[in-house]
Amino acid sequence: MDYDVIVIGGGHAGIEASLAASRTGYSTLLITQSLDTIGRLSCNPAIGGLAKGNIVREVDAMGGQMGKLIDATLVQYRILNRRRGPAVQAPRAQADKFSYSRLAKETLEHQEHLSLFMDTVTGILVEKDGRTVCGVSTGRGHSITAKAVVVTTGTFMDGRIFIGEYDAPEGRLGEERAFGLGDSLRTMGFTTARLKTGTCARVSSRSLDFSKMERQDGDEPIEPFSFDDDIVQRTQIPCWITYTCDRTHQIIRDNISRSPLYGGKIVGKGPRYCPSIEDKVVRFPERERHQIFIEPEGSGTDEMYLNGLSSSLPEDVQNDFIHSVPGLENAQVMRPAYAVEYDFVFPTQLKLSLESKLYDNLFFAGQTNGTSGYEEAACQGLIAGINAVQKIRKEEPLILSRTEAYTGVLIDDLVTKGTSEPYRMFTSRAEYRLSLRHDTCDIRLTPKADKLGLCSPERMQRLESKLDLIAQLKQVLKDSKFDGMNAAAALKRPEIDLDKISENVPEVNKFSENIRELVQQDIKYEGYIGREDRQAERFLKLDNLIIPPDFDYRTMEGLSEESREKLEKILPENLGQASRISGVRTSDISLLLVYLRRRNG
């Protein structure tokens, strides 16, 4: 074998997959069509956001790179939803796109046991047994062997971009699609389908009139995404806000037939949560204006991203409606907005480990699996990379539960239910979001990463000292009085916060802002968190009932035909997962429970 692991693709999934594998000492090759586009932020120049920010910190807590990359290259930082409660607060940062991508490449280049190679993978090599994957074949005719392969092709598999009447076989504007791999996978027996997504136009900063816009500054201090970083000191750049107007909407309505989406040229389904401007205008005709965020693509560039104006209309129409927006009258478009349609692999063909059910040692991660977003891709890449190694080691895969990480929710949703539009993470997808706070990712996940060899000793020490400080502060509060009552009890009252308590209990001030915030949330929401923990415990009992891979549903008398078909297709790995397959009856789950109990004696 040439390598232990081959990772196809150098996007956010590929970066994490290749680092996870090589960092545990396994020789890894990352193959990409272009070494110059590693870690590129193809769409908006931002990392994080609600639920997504949590994922970045989950990836970081398990030894991933995304948090460190954004900490080092951010140009604006904000905490979202500060007023709406701890469970749904999350950090988001604007990135310097070029620095981010360059640092990603540099990190990969410096990583021991990791090699980079520029070529296009066109086929997957399979052993004589017809079941075990053993390498890849490439466009330039190489056959490279490996014990495990991770596919992270993003939007490049048979990608096609659309700008009005224009279309081109590209995965990103000006970048050739990956041709061949899709056919190869279909020949192997995988089912694929088309998805669609889009991105916004970039305009020259010099051509904009900022005096007609609202300025949006970042928050200080910057709380690092990475649990390894104590402080992040970066110069922040503002974003700007403006609005579409009647004329914008009129231009769009007049030209809607020239959109490939409405004209029927694009068959793939686009994301409802991130609609194009033509979608917004058509679906919400009563809205007088839509917000546009003008975000810098970096500190060393003039390009500005028009967030909120994603479109696949022709360039002349784009120019017209962009120029109708206050502040953008003279905007010079540097890159047009465009839609991209690409192949994705039905994720229901994967196990919870992200290994394929059809072939051994073949893993899939990222947008290939039907997701959308850098963060969603990164967390899958990390898990696929870890599990490729676990498979080679002949050890149990790392499977995160829905109760401990958004990553767990995401993968369980994908492989259990599949998806019909690009899947994005939302906090409302998680049943136990109080337990999935971004500031506690390290407590939940770092010990797991440590067991897999993905943690430095310093990181575990940092975690231990954090846990120690949390315990200390809780003890201080228990031992102190406030307003005639125990300070910990007083903190539960809505109108009391730790700042107020610190007036009487100055010891509180000895603790860092992070620790104080964390303890405050823990105590304030103790009742809810406790209740959720108990629910989660019960939930986990079903997840812990393993269904053996060779379980024969045909031996189960009384199982409905409808449920049997679904169960045989998805092959759930545990009872909890079985219960989440849409269309499987509750009665059949009860029946399955009876059979499993009998089997286990």
Place this chain on the structure above:
Amino acid sequence: MKSCVDDDRIFALATYPARSALALFRTSGEGSIESFASCFSSGKKLLAAQSGTLVHGVIQGVDDVVVAVYRKGHGYTGEEALEISCHGSIAAISLMAEKLSSLGFRQAEPGEFTLRAFLGGKLDLTQAEAVNEISGSRTRRAQLLALSRLNGALSDRIRKDRSALADAMSVIEVQLDYAEDEIGGDTTFPIERIMEARNDLEKLARTFSTGTLLHAGARVVLCGAANAGKSTLFNLFLKQDRSIVSPIPGTTRDFIESDCEISGIPIRLFDTAGLRESSEQIESEGIKRTIALMKSADLIVYIVDSASPEEGYLDVKARIEQQMPDVKKLFAWNKTDIDSSLPKPDGFLQLSAETSEGFETLCNAIASLISPSDFDCEQDVIVESPRQHQSLCDAVSALDRVLEMQKRSENLDMIAVEMKEALDQLGYICGELTSDDMLDRIFSGFCVGK
């Protein structure tokens, strides 16, 4: 996925949910004994009790009860279990159910005890068909079928309320799923919508007493002096209702009972031994029983022979009114078809059981008295199952907490927890709401995303 959880503590009323001498509650699940002991006057004794023993004691503010103890491996389900006998009054039954809920016992789903017995190896597991039938009755579909059979309007109404709440929830969730500056559309807290659904659900929950009545029936006791015409009236009731089972003669008891229906309400009707004129001195066992029966009734009809009223009948009337304040009563001035009939005194209803003159008036009077105060004959929707009732009550109290928290301006993510609880409870009645459903509502209702 509440229904396939099998490791919590459940309870159910094992006897008919109607007034009777005794009511039996059954629990199952690890921790049953310890948890029940915490509210029981003989707690220590209970904790030490062996399988198959009885412990007597009091539950403060509820009832005095006898508890049969089943340690793990014994009893029907094979789990640690209790059988609690309390008094059979409606009040005692509902107090007991509330108590058990507050101790963390969950109202069992239909067939759940049997399912646990299967799982515990107490019943023959090879009968897969039987298992399926049992678990089958627990399905959403079967629930819905049963629902639509019994009362399609009920699930319609709950679904309507749930849909309104889901819309309200989407207003909250969109704010949790998107940053402040990414949402276009109205995100004011939907108090009105929540309040409206909450009030409707509460109204539905209140129909449970009506439902219980319709399901379990009321006890109506006919009494009066010998020869007052009780048996004629009894037979008249039975004749009116063709669906009756043949009367059961009181072999060891001095009364006859039978089921019939009055104005659509099922009735258990009792014909009693004659009361003596001076029932002050209770002499015979028969009279003792008649009085006990009267006291346990929902309604008594005291019948007087208008042609030859027993002496002191007005005193008896007064005594009944005084001594049985909780029982509803009617006084019938019978045999008015006879010429020598005396004029009807105040407070009596004119009746001839012989010619059935005045019978309809009597029936209407009975129906209106035994119906709960909020009984609505026109009400198209009635909650009949205790489990549905429990879920409705739980949903209402979760919504009360939502409104309370909103008043205190607590964080939306916490309020969402209570909203979810309410939706989950309604989900047990008419199907779960998935996170995909919620996202559908968000995307169709709001213009979101940058």
